[in-house]
Structure formats: structure tokens, C-alpha cells
Amino acid sequence: MKDSDNCFRMAARSARVGCLLSVAWICLFGCSPSPEAPSADSKVAAASSSPGATETYEEPEVGGRLVVALTSEPRTFNPATGVSQATLILLSLTHRGLMALDPMSQEIRPSLAVSWTAVPTDGEDFPLYRIDLPRDLKFSDGEPFDADDVLFTIEAILDERVGSPQLQTLMVDDEPISVTAIDSHTVQVRLPSPVADPGMLFESLYILPEHLLRDDFERGELASAWGTETSPSELAGLGPFRLASYRPGERIVLERNPHYFQRDDQDRALPYLDEIVVLLLTDMQSSLLRFEAGEVDVLSNVPVDGFQRLQVVAEERGLQMRDLGAGAAYEFLFFNLNDLGTESRSELIAKQSWFRSLGFRKAISHAVDRQGIVDLVYNGKATSLGTHVSPGKSRWFVDIEPPETSLTQAKEHLARAGFRWSEKGRLLDSGGAEVKLSIATNSSNPRRVQTATLIQEDLSKLGMEVQVVSLEFGALLDRVTNSFDYEIALLGLGRGGVDPSSDLNVWHSSGSNHLWHLGVDCPTTEWERRIDELMELQKSELDFAKRKELYGEVQRLVFENQPVVTLVAPNVLVGANKRIGNFSPTIFEPTILWNVERLYRRSDRP
């Protein structure tokens, strides 16, 4: 009884955390908290006030404009409710939070906060932290920032009327964190229970200006405040830029925030750029063409074909193209292991007995030619994976080699699992039924359809008859998460965050992104139970080495039991005009604009 209660509690919590991360996943954009923890008793101070301050920067030219492209429109300018990709990119330019991910070290560092200190609690169970805030800081409309703005932000996010996707990040073990002001520039945070990296709670939490939004909040209208029709003069943030104008379907213009708090080593005001023009384009192809023509200055997530073509003309066109190596996202196959009850198709239930066989899953993993996927689908711009953590997440990566591509080993696994072959070479299960499968994926992603087509051929060599079914993304998601009407699916995950806790909703058996078996109250196998246990332990483990060991064991269990067949991690490909200085992209979103305050435009092409 106690165990089942515990499972139910974990299920409920993970499901709620999952809501946020599902959104991140569907948006294909990272808006959830991140990496690893400094130990709780340490004091983390901002070496400079920006993450990634260890980077060396060039001597800049001040002024000028940066042109970027977006392929979707923002749906709101509200930091409390924004989830779309376009909104999140704009928010990253116009707002700042107390803490931020340093993409270079993959650690959480103070951003607005001057320091973050663990406070001794005299044996109390509730960890306590003190955050010192900078003085003389102003919002982009000139109004001063103080501890009340932090308290207001926390209050607003925790209010269910606002419906903020970040609400769950401020909950620890179902309990909200509590924040109190010690004075006008110091706040104290009390956590309901220990958290491995408490800084990550505040990583993507942009500070809301109380003087502009308090009235909306009191009226219960904060969720709808700051829509895209809002006048720029009614918006304010602590980011390096502020909104100057928005013409739907055409462009967004951001101008330098004259009150921005950061200065460079020479004590010059940041940002260097005067303005950013965001062109709202229809698709990636038009972005590529505009970038090639020099009308767009920077381009992230470049498709591999376009990247290689741009590499050829880079010198002539004055472009700098960068392959940043394996990204955090990964592509994977998963089997429908959901509990289908009795009403579902009997044919599918029969096939689930194959999927539940470890030998069958291992056979598929051995049959898949991952290098073929890397070479043919990604033109070499991807990395084969043995588990779900790509080399891009260097702090958490455990070097597990991908399974060897071997038909012999695959056939041995199948034979041991009771499968056999007909005279015509068709694979038969122990009951004599032919093994026929379908792989579903989303038609909007040609790379996935191509990957599925390669796997179809690989599996046909084992005597399986495989069909590739490409569906519209919404229809596929409905089948995977609601109707469970699929056999094998091919999707991607991993942009949700750097920290292992951001994977909780994927690997915990009760997680909302535990796609292959959703709605599990309690795990059914020993290794699944162990993964649940490890994911819970790592969440509150304060020692980094121990935490990495725990998460490494999760990776090894995933590799050994193949609940999903991880395939490849596509490389992150970006480009910029050579006129853009301090171009220092990273694999984490926003790949190019993470150091936007230090980007500058050269008057002459180098």
C-alpha cells in the first residue's frame, strides 16, 4: 500500500513536470531548467554578470544592426505564459532571469543575481538560500528593479490563474518554493526538500516588472496581458533589447535597452548592437536563400543539405558556417508497450508480445545501420548513439558505444527469443505468424521519413516486412499519446534541458513523455524499477560525481534493456555573416543569440 501510494505520488508529480517539458518538446525548443549543481553549501558569485564570462571576446565596433530570421510568429510577449519558439527567442533577447545556463560549462550561473548562497539551517530539513540582487538596476522603461519584482514574479508564476508553464519548475515534491525579501535587494528562498541544483529552478524564470503587471495580476488577467497587440511602450524587461515595433507577418524590430545592466571589460555599455531586426519568413528554405543573399545575418538549425551548399559558397558570400557537433537532441525508435486493454486491436496486442521480448528489441537495435543513417540521411553531420545522452551533453555523457550493426547477432537474438525463419526467409514468431510491422513518423520531418526508410530495408534483411507510415505531426502525436494506435514510432527528444532532472518525465515510468508506455502507476520489471529509483535519487543528490554515477547507471540500463532504440544525435549547424563579430555559437538554444549583448557588426568584411 505504501509502495503504491509512493508510486502514485511520483506519477502525479512527474506528470505535472512533464506538462511543461512536453510543451518544450513539442515546440522543439529548450525552455526548461538545466544543468548540474554546485554543491549546496557553496557560494556562487557572478565572476562577471553574464554566463559564459570565461569566453574571450574581440574588440568590438559599437552600433549597427543584426538581422535574424524566424519561421513562425510570436503568440505573446508575456514571459509568464510564452511557450512558442518565436516567443521564447524574443524573450531571451528582452528579458533576464536570476540564473542562466552557461552553455560553455553547461552549468547554471548567476545572471541578474549578484550571488547565490546556501544558508545554514540549524538542522532544519528545508534548504535555505540567500540571493543578493544588484542595486541601481532598471527595467527597460527606466523604472527601478528590486526584491519586490522577484517576489511578484514568483507569486505570479505560482498562481494557477496565470497557467504558467513554469509553475511546475517552482514546485519541489509537490510543494511550492517560498521566497521572502530580507531587504530591498536581498531575497531568501526556502525549498520544501533538497534539490540537486537549486539554481535551475530560476534558470528560465524571467523577472516580471511589478509596476506594469501588478494590476493585471490582481484582476486575474495576467495570462492574457502583453499579447502581441500590446504597444511596445507598455512592455519592459531587464534584457539587452526592448521591443520597438512589430508588424505581423513582416518584421519585429528590437532596439538597444539603454538601462541594460551589463558592461564589458572596458566598462563599455552592452549590448554593442543598436538594434535587431527579426524577419518573419515562411519557411527554412526562404531563410536559407535570404541568408545566402546576405539579407539575414545569422541562421541557426540549418538543414544539412543547405549547410553543405552554403559551405561551398561561404568564402564567396562572406559567410562563416559552423558545425557544432552532436546536439542535445536525439532520434529514437520506440515500441508500443502501452496497456491496450481488451478493446484495442487484437493484432496489435499480439505484436506487443514481440516488443516485450528483450531479444526482439536487441535484434532490431543490432540490425539498424546507424552509420548508414549518419551518412545517407545527415550527410555525415550526426553521431551514432548507444544511449539517449549525446556527446553534446558533455557533463552527463557516458561513453557507451552504439550496438554493433550485425545481422548475425540480430538473428541470434531472434532465435534465442523463439523466432524462426520460413523457407522463403520470412521471419516467423513462435506461433508461426509472419513478423509484419509498421514504423510511424511525422511527414513534416523528411529526415525522419528517410531514417525510417533505411530501417525498413535493414529490418527486411531479418525477414521482417516493414511499412513506413508518415503522418501529419498532430495525428502521429494523437496516436502515440492518446489512442495508442501504432506499432513502432520514430521521434526525437532531448531539447528539453541539460540537467538529468529534465529527463525525469521521459525515463521515470510515470512520466508524461515515457512515450512507449504511458500512464504506468508502477513499473513492471526490475530494471524499470531501478531506473525510477535512480532518477529519484539523482534529483536530490548534491554531489556531482555521485549524481553523474547515478545517471550513468540509468544510461547503462537503457542500453542493456533497449526500451527505446536510440539512433543518432544530429549535429547543430549554424552560420553567420562574416561581418558579425564575437560569433560564438553553442549547441543549446538560443544557439547563436545566447551572447547577443556581445555580438557586433563590423563595418568592413574581414
Added chain:
Amino acid sequence: MGTKVARKWLWWILAIHLVVLAAELVAPHDFARQVRTLSFAPPTPPRWIDAEGRFHWRPFVYALQRDPRNPREFIDTTNERHPIRFWVPSEPRQMGPMVLKYRLFGTSSPTGIHLLGTDRYGRDMFSRILYGARLSLFAGALAGTLAVVLGLIAGTLCVTWGGWVDAFLMRMVELTISLPWLYLLIGVRAFLPLSMDPVPVFVLTIALVGTLGWAVPARLVRGVLKTAREQDYVQAARGFGASEAHLLFKHLLPQTRDTLLTQWALLVPKCVMAEVTLSFFGLGVQEPFPSLGSLISVLTEAHGAMTRVWMFWPAVALGLAILSYHLLAEALQQHRDV
């Protein structure tokens, strides 16, 4: 004049259909066979003049190899010619009731003959276009035929029954014409099982596209029959006591022949395009089975298409087929007007 031209185009269309119908024989490779080392290999055209400039009566190809200076590209291996031979032995495969053990042509080249290059997976484009065109063209021809037959039945019912049947069917015609057929087809496909064998998908596509195309022929047949019914010779036959069935089959329906033929020639390319559109959006037959639509869909990657021009061949093939049907329809129209 119109008849002669129409006959010429009819023979041409027939020839195209016969070639694609015999794809198992004509195609030098299996449409699904992947040779991953030949990803995006360029065409290997038949040659008569070798690298030294010597002429050879028997056409030949050069084998392909990776360019050592640019491993992403291929170059010809010119030290050995591989003659193209006809009626070459191959692995046994089914073509209708027959088991074929030969292909129409082939070569001993280790990398094979690829008249129109290969795709991402190293599959022969020429073979895939033949198989894909067979699916698209026959789906179009059969769906067009179904639409014409349904239109003939509906138009005839309107004239012979009249009254509320006529009114009802004509309102249905208006409704069908106003339907956004593509969205309807996409909607219907969403209700179908996730994975379907290619044959049911093919039949279903024909049924869907055909049943959506009946409206225009029905209205035209109705108009032709109504006009014909008032002709003097029909009135005379009725006066001599001819039955309604006799009038219909002997005097009225033959009047619709030219209209139906023209409609068929106009409807077939529309139905081909409907199938191509469905496959383009991934709603037709699924990989590895080709359709002209799925072959064309790779062109959406503009950068890749610009560097691999042979990927445009499916679009050229589709254009030729559609143009042929339109020219046939025009010739039939001229014949009718004469």
C-alpha cells in the same frame, strides 16, 4: 483532322502505359533495392564514344567510383567499358501471372546502369520512375474511368427519371463540385488503418478520386441527353412506338460518346494529379513503393535539388504524361466540334 491527331495521341498514351505496365521487364533494377554506397549517384548514360575518343557500335557504360578529391561526388572509372546487353538474366520475379527471369537490358558494370541516376538510398531512379508512373498513371486512368461511368449513370438517371431524382442528383453535383477535394481526401485517409498494403491503398485511392470526379460528366451527360431527346428523329422513333429503353440505348446514349471520351481525357490527368498530390503529402502508397508524387516530393529540399538535377526526372515524366492527356483531350474536342 481531329480524329487523326486524337488517334496519334491515343497510341502514344497507350505506348506509355504499356511500357510502365511492363516495369518488371523494362526496369534494370528492383525499385526497392538500396545500394547505400551509391547514394545520389549521377546518371550513367549509354555511351558510344570511349574516353580515348574511339567509337563503339555497342553502347556501354562506365562504372562509378567516389571522387578521391571530393568523396561526396562520383566519377567514371574509364579504364573498363561495360557493354549494355539486352535480355539479360536476372533474379526471378513475378509480373502478373508470369515469372520473369530476364530484364530487358542490363550491364556487367559493378555499379550497374543508372540511366537517370540514383536517389538518397542508392535506388535506381529510372526503375523507380517506371514503377511510380505505373501506379500514378493507372490510378488516374482507372479513377477517370470510374468517374465517367458514375457520371454516365447519374446523368442518365436524371434524364430518364426526372423529377425529384433529377433535382436531387443535380444538387449533389453542385455539392461535389464545391467540395475541397484535397482536404476531403486527407480527412478520409486519416480514418483509415495506420499501415495498409499498397494494393488496398491503390484501390482506395482510385475509389476516392473516382467517386469525387463524377459530377462534371454527370451534368454534361444530362445536358446531352436532354438535348438529344428533343431531336426530331428521337421524337419520330417515339411516335413509331419505340420503348424508352430502346430510345435510350439506340438513340440517346450513343450521343454522349464524344462528350464522355473528352471528359475521360480531361479527367484522367486530374485524377493522376490527385494521386500525385496525395503521395506528395505522404498519404498515398508508402515507402519503399514509389509514386510520381513521392518521387517529386524530394524536390522540396531546394538546395539538394539544385545540385542533383536528375532528381527532376519524375517531374518531367509527370509533365509529359499530363501534357499527352491534355493534347488528346484537345484533339477529341476538335473532332467533336467538327
